[in-house]
Amino acid sequence: MLGGVLGGVVGTQIGPRGSNEKVAAIIAGTLLGAWLGGQLGEKMDERDVLKAKSAELDAYDTDLGNNINWNNKQSGNYGSVTPIREGTNSYGNQC
Numbered sequence: 358m359l360g361g362v363l364g365g366v367v368g369t370q371i372g373p374r375g376s377n378e379k380v381a382a383i384i385a386g387t388l389l390g391a392w393l394g395g396q397l398g399e400k401m402d403e404r405d406v407l408k409a410k411s412a413e414l415d416a417y418d419t420d421l422g423n424n425i426n427w428n429n430k431q432s433g434n435y436g437s438v439t440p441i442r443e444g445t446n447s448y449g450n451q452c
Contacts (some may be wrong), residue, residue: 409427419440423439424437425439
């Protein structure tokens with residue numbers, strides 16, 4: 358599910374605002390992200406997910422561009438989260 362959300366966010370960055378190309382990019386990004394996220398999710402165990410989620414939460418409290426790395430020596434899986442921009446939610450709160 359997170360892959361679909363991230364894919365949709367990436368899709369919003371493509372094409373002019375309100376255009377058919379932008380809508381198509383959002384849909385394509387969402388579908389591709391959901392598929393990729395599903396493929397990755399099948400390969401991650403419960404501990405991997407917890408470590409990745411912890412890295413994601415830590416990324417909210419670090420400077421832009423800082424890598425938050427995670428790894429699970431038992432499964433051999435690893436990854437990183439890097440905040441690349443600040444934003445606001447629909448209520449105007451910084452996120």
